Amino acid sequence: MSHRRRATSPGQIWPRVAALLLAALASLTGFTAAARACAPDHLDLRGPFGTLRFSVELADDAAERGQGLMFRENLPRFSGMLFVYDRVRPVTMWMKNTLIPLDMLFVDPQGVITHVHEGAVPGDLTSIPSRGPVAAVLEINAGLSSAFGIAPGAEIRHPAFGTDAAWACD
Numbered sequence: 001m002s003h004r005r006r007a008t009s010p011g012q013i014w015p016r017v018a019a020l021l022l023a024a025l026a027s028l029t030g031f032t033a034a035a036r037a038c039a040p041d042h043l044d045l046r047g048p049f050g051t052l053r054f055s056v057e058l059a060d061d062a063a064e065r066g067q068g069l070m071f072r073e074n075l076p077r078f079s080g081m082l083f084v085y086d087r088v089r090p091v092t093m094w095m096k097n098t099l100i101p102l103d104m105l106f107v108d109p110q111g112v113i114t115h116v117h118e119g120a121v122p123g124d125l126t127s128i129p130s131r132g133p134v135a136a137v138l139e140i141n142a143g144l145s146s147a148f149g150i151a152p153g154a155e156i157r158h159p160a161f162g163t164d165a166a167w168a169c170d
Helices: 010-029 033-037 062-067 144-148
Strands: 042-047 050-059 079-089 102-107 113-120 134-141 155-157
Touching (some): 050 134, 113 144, 134 144
Antiparallel strands (some): 042 050, 102 113, 102 134
């Protein structure tokens, strides 16, 4: 009985080689899914709706928080701004010079959403209160909270919430 080897075309080899090289690179650099999950420019949000990933800009000093998303004409669907405060406290937001409608997610020090304000109106100067002390506020496109069922109790994973977070970075 003879065993014949099937010829392998270059089109069949390169995907395997590429996968092996990427795996080796990930192993050597320590680049893992957990590391990607906890980059400062992304956050993950989980709840009964499953898990969502957002690209975020950080507003973690007074000047950045003051500017926020003012004068922006659009915000990509799964993008947002994470306002991080230096101490836990009640905060108020407003929509002065903000051109796009937003949902505001108020977040406690463990990364748990405590209050959702849906559909903040562009240009409105009415104060939007956190309804209690918070460590952060996530602004996303208006309508996403309702569309996905994002509500109090949902958890955020991001380096800003540290190792004591409800959903901490690994």
